[in-house]
Amino acid sequence: MSDLNKLGLSEARDALRKGETTSVELTQACLTAIDKADALNAFVHKTPEIALERAAAADARLKHGEAPAMCGLPVGIKDLFCTKGVASQAASKILDGFVPEYESTVSQQLADNGAVMLGKLNMDEFAMGSSNETSTYGNAVSPWRRSTEATPLTPGGSSGGSAAAVAADLCLAATGTDTGGSIRQPAAFTGTVGIKPTYGRCSRWGVVAFASSLDQAGPMTKSVRDAAIMLEAMSGHDPKDSTSADLAVPNFEAMLTGDIRGKKIGIPKEYHMEGMPAEIEKLWAEGTAMLKAAGAEIVDISLPHTKYALPAYYVIAPAEASSNLARYDGVRYGNRATLEAGDGITEMYEKTRAQGFGDEVKRRVMVGTYVLSAGFYDAYYNRARRVRSLIKKDFENVFAAGVDAILTPATPSAAFGLGEMSDADPVAMYLLDVFTVTVNLAGLPGIALPAGLDSQGLPLGLQLIGRPWEEGDLLNTAYALEQSTGFVAKPGKWW
Amino acid sequence: MSIDQNTAAKVAKLARIKVEDDALPALAAEFNTILDFIEQLNEVDVEGVEPMTSVTPQRLKRRVDEVNDGGQQDKVLANAPDAREGFFAVPKVVE
Numbered sequence: 001m002s003d004l005n006k007l008g009l010s011e012a013r014d015a016l017r018k019g020e021t022t023s024v025e026l027t028q029a030c031l032t033a034i035d036k037a038d039a040l041n042a043f044v045h046k047t048p049e050i051a052l053e054r055a056a057a058a059d060a061r062l063k064h065g066e067a068p069a070m071c072g073l074p075v076g077i078k079d080l081f082c083t084k085g086v087a088s089q090a091a092s093k094i095l096d097g098f099v100p101e102y103e104s105t106v107s108q109q110l111a112d113n114g115a116v117m118l119g120k121l122n123m124d125e126f127a128m129g130s131s132n133e134t135s136t137y138g139n140a141v142s143p144w145r146r147s148t149e150a151t152p153l154t155p156g157g158s159s160g161g162s163a164a165a166v167a168a169d170l171c172l173a174a175t176g177t178d179t180g181g182s183i184r185q186p187a188a189f190t191g192t193v194g195i196k197p198t199y200g201r202c203s204r205w206g207v208v209a210f211a212s213s214l215d216q217a218g219p220m221t222k223s224v225r226d227a228a229i230m231l232e233a234m235s236g237h238d239p240k241d242s243t244s245a246d247l248a249v250p251n252f253e254a255m256l257t258g259d260i261r262g263k264k265i266g267i268p269k270e271y272h273m274e275g276m277p278a279e280i281e282k283l284w285a286e287g288t289a290m291l292k293a294a295g296a297e298i299v300d301i302s303l304p305h306t307k308y309a310l311p312a313y314y315v316i317a318p319a320e321a322s323s324n325l326a327r328y329d330g331v332r333y334g335n336r337a338t339l340e341a342g343d344g345i346t347e348m349y350e351k352t353r354a355q356g357f358g359d360e361v362k363r364r365v366m367v368g369t370y371v372l373s374a375g376f377y378d379a380y381y382n383r384a385r386r387v388r389s390l391i392k393k394d395f396e397n398v399f400a401a402g403v404d405a406i407l408t409p410a411t412p413s414a415a416f417g418l419g420e421m422s423d424a425d426p427v428a429m430y431l432l433d434v435f436t437v438t439v440n441l442a443g444l445p446g447i448a449l450p451a452g453l454d455s456q457g458l459p460l461g462l463q464l465i466g467r468p469w470e471e472g473d474l475l476n477t478a479y480a481l482e483q484s485t486g487f488v489a490k491p492g493k494w495w
Numbered sequence: 496m497s498i499d500q501n502t503a504a505k506v507a508k509l510a511r512i513k514v515e516d517d518a519l520p521a522l523a524a525e526f527n528t529i530l531d532f533i534e535q536l537n538e539v540d541v542e543g544v545e546p547m548t549s550v551t552p553q554r555l556k557r558r559v560d561e562v563n564d565g566g567q568q569d570k571v572l573a574n575a576p577d578a579r580e581g582f583f584a585v586p587k588v589v590e
Contacts, residue, residue, distance in 0.1 A: 101570040199550050213550060242555045311535045322510060329511075331583050333574035345586050350513035362512055366522075367529055369510040370498075380533065385546030387539050392550065426525060427532045443550030468551065 004029035006169045009073050009226040010253075016062055016072050023062065023072030026172070027055035027116050030074045034118060034170045039495040042155075042165040044079060044137040045087045045120035054116045061114055069253075070233045071114030076165045076174035079120045080127055081107045081217075082206040086117075090208040091135040092125045094356025095334040104206025105238045106175065106217050113233045118171050122161025125358045126325065127182055127210045130432040131421060132160025134360045139418050142190055143168035143491040147457035150494070151417040156186030162220045163190040167491060173221040173230050177207060179214045180313055181436025184448035187220055188410035188461025191450040191489060193482075194220045195227045195475070198468045199443035200245035203238030211320035212243075214313075214440040224449060224479045228252035231471060247469060255472035260480045261295030266403040270306035271435060273412060279454050280409045287407055287451055287462045290484035291477070301403060303394040308387050309438040314430060315371050315384035316441075321361075322368025328356060363426060392442040399467050405477045408435050410448040410461035435463060445471045447478045450487040459489065498526040 004026045007015070015021045031051060034043050051074060058072035082088045082100035089095030103111070111117065122140040124132050131154040132140040142155035142164055155164040159176035163186035166174050176183040178196035187194030195218045202217040209215060219230035232253065237246040267288055272281070292298050330336035330352030337351035357365065371380035398406070412434055421429055439446035444465055451462040462481070466474030498506075503523040507514040514522060572578040577585070 098574050101567075101573055200553070239556070239558065243549075243551075243553075245551065245553065246556070305539065308536060308539055311533045314529065315533055315536070326511075330576060331585055332571075334576070336576035339586065343586060345588050346511070347513075348586055349511040353511055354513035357512065362510075363525060363529075366503075366506050366510045366512065367526065370502075370506045370526065370530075371533075373506070373509060380536075382546045383536050383539075383541060384533075385548075386541035386544040387536055388547045389544050390539065390541070392547065425528045427528055430532070441550075 005033045005171070007172060008222040009070070009172050009229050010223070012073055012172055013069060013229070017067065023055040023058040023116060024052065026072065027051050027074045027118070030118055030171050037168055037170050037495050040141045040143060040164050040168055041138055042122055042140050042161040042168065042170060043076065043119040044122045044161065047086055047117055047119045050086070051116050051118050054111070058114045058116060068113040068233070069229050070110060072116065073172050074116040074118050075110065076118050076121045076162060076171040077107055078159055078162050078175050078177060079123050080177050080208045081175060082208065083107055083117065083120065086120065088120065088208070089136070090126050091123045091137055092356065092361070093136040093335065093358070094328045094353070097335070098333050102206060105203035105240060106207065106234050109236065110175070110233055115233070121165055121174055124158035124160065125361050126208065126321070127158040127177055127179055128321070128360050128364055129157040130181070130185060130429055131418070132157040133418060134358050136358065140164050141418065142415055143495065144190060144415065144458055145491070145494065153415045154189065154418050156189035156415060158182035159186050159220060163187055163192055166190070166192045166220050166222060168495070173219055173226055175217060175234070176220045177215060177217050178440065179210050179317060180440050181433040183218045183220060184436045184446055184463055185411050185432060187448040188450070189415040189459065191459030191487065192220055192222060193224055193227050193447065193449045194218060195231055195447040195471065196439065196445065197231060197235065197471050198445045200243050201235050201471065203236070203241040203244045205238055205240040209324040211317040212324060213320060214317060224475055224482045225253060225256060227447065228256055228475045250472045252472050252475055255476050256479045257476060258480045258483055260291065260477050263296045263404045263477060264402050265291050265296045265298050265477070266301035266398050266406040267298060268301050268303045268306065268406060268408060270303050271408045273434065276412055280412065280460065283452050283460050283462065284407070284409050287481060287485070290481060291407065294480045294484060299403065301398045301406070303398065303438070305387065305390045305394050306438060309391055309441055310430060310434055312384040312387040312391065313433070313437045313441060314367070315380050316388060318364040318368030319372050319381050320368070322365045322372060325361070325365050328353060360426070388441050391438055395442045395444060404467070405474055406465040408463045408465065410435060410463040414454045414456070414458040414460055439465055444468055445474050447474055449478050449482055451481070451485045452487065453489055498523050498530065
């Protein structure tokens with residue numbers, strides 16, 4: 001077989017089981033593709049030795065007929081996941097040289113399933129960003145280009161390296177994490193599929209924390225079926241994460257029937273944003289029509305507090321980040337600034353954090369510090385948490401009225417050029433998460449899938465939002481939509 | 496609410512991030528842009544609404560109160576910038 005790296009998880013799994021290829025062959029195809037793709041800056045720590053060792057072990061397992069779903073399938077791991085003996089630095093300078101002594105639960109579960117780790121993937125520093133431009137490794141670059149010119153484009157963020165790697169066929173799939181849209185927005189920008197499961201579905205243990213009440217891991221894949229396969233392997237209760245749910249994990253793939261007759265799909269009026277490109281409105285309308293044609297009932301719904309989701313997020317997420325990132329103090333791990341004679345412990349903290357954190361991380365830590373500080377806690381932090389309750393209630397109301405899933409655009413635009421937003425104020429970048437952030441605040445599952453190309457040939461995505469713990473039903477609706485859109489476009493190879 | 500340079504300096508101090516004096520005006524301006532955006536929350540009627548503590552209504556699990564881990568001093572210290580004699584080392588804290 002040729003171009004093994006271009007396979008998806010399900011095709012490769014089936015080929016392995018039929019003995020048409022081996023994990024070592026699949027892995028070598030990916031490693032070759034990775035080595036030719038340095039221009040994308042997606043893989044920032046390559047682990048070919050580990051990959052080939054695991055691939056050989058997977059082949060042995062497959063030979064014995066004892067093969068879990070992910071057995072032998074080469075994947076990339078976002079740098080936010082701690083991986084034992086392999087550099088894991090959340091794309092931050094402050095964690096230069098950090099090599100964990102332990103493995104995150106999610107990456108361990110993937111390894112136990114037989115998945116092959118190819119290396120660590122680029123991202124925004126501490127997952128704070130929407131364009132992968134805040135990374136200490138430099139920008140990840142999208143494999144996509146506009147049809148008329150060659151400006152390097154963002155793959156989105158924060159899981160930009162994951163999205164670029166999957167879109168460019170450097171791996172069969174990748175892990176991502178999503179605090180405000182960091183799986184779904186890059187998936188939409190790169191024509192890939194990304195699902196953020198219900199809060200508590202995947203263990204957060206060993207994943208570098210950004211905003212603990214919002215962070216969730218999820219898969220980034222080439223198809224909805226692949227997302228179902230990989231999500232199942234990543235999910236499940238973990239005693240080491242007290243917020244992980246002690247619920248059975250269904251066989252998500254078995255739920256992909258494509259039959260959505262009688263399902264009620266909500267179209268939220270508040271997501272018709274002022275100034276949204278006509279192409280996005282059109283894509284959304286087409287997606288709605290496809291679901292209707294597949295037998296779903298379309299209903300107009302209202303999520304009245306949508307407008308306040310981003311401001312609430314930009315209180316809650318920085319507040320939690322300021323607390324979580326207090327651990328980077330130059331004492332236990334990572335970098336310590338060089339000190340001058342007479343510098344005490346306070347100077348050590350201040351210099352270490354000033355040198356180790358990038359501008360966006362500093363900004364968010366300080367905003368978080370401010371909103372939690374004496375005199376402002378009630379006015380900002382508690383008010384934001386009250387608004388968060390109202391945002392969740394909006395969703396509960398529509399689900400109580402019988403809505404099964406909600407269809408929205410995934411992003412307010414297609415991917416933009418790297419550097420194009422550098423002169424904008426921080427809030428302009430925050431607005432990119434306008435359609436995705438509500439889902440994190442409400443703890444719901446959300447999936448982004450490609451639905452078309454814009455006039456410049458760039459992918460555009462739609463998002464489906466589901467009921468809590470019903471990722472299986474959500475994936476099935478996404479599967480039906482995927483069959484209707486028939487999206488197959490791939491970026492032309494220039495790298 | 497407007498943040499001046501003194502407040503920006505105070506916040507940087509609380510966050511233990513060194514900010515040079517000449518960078519304070521730009522930092523204060525950025526804070527103000529972000530806070531202006533956040534101010535929208537004041538439009539929302541939150542009377543009688545409880546602040547969210549957990550997005551999924553669940554009681555946190557408790558484990559049995561017993562020692563189940565430990566004895567990993569080497570691993571704990573392995574990534575320290577300065578570890579000596581089994582301890583993390585820091586600049587002098589007390590005179």
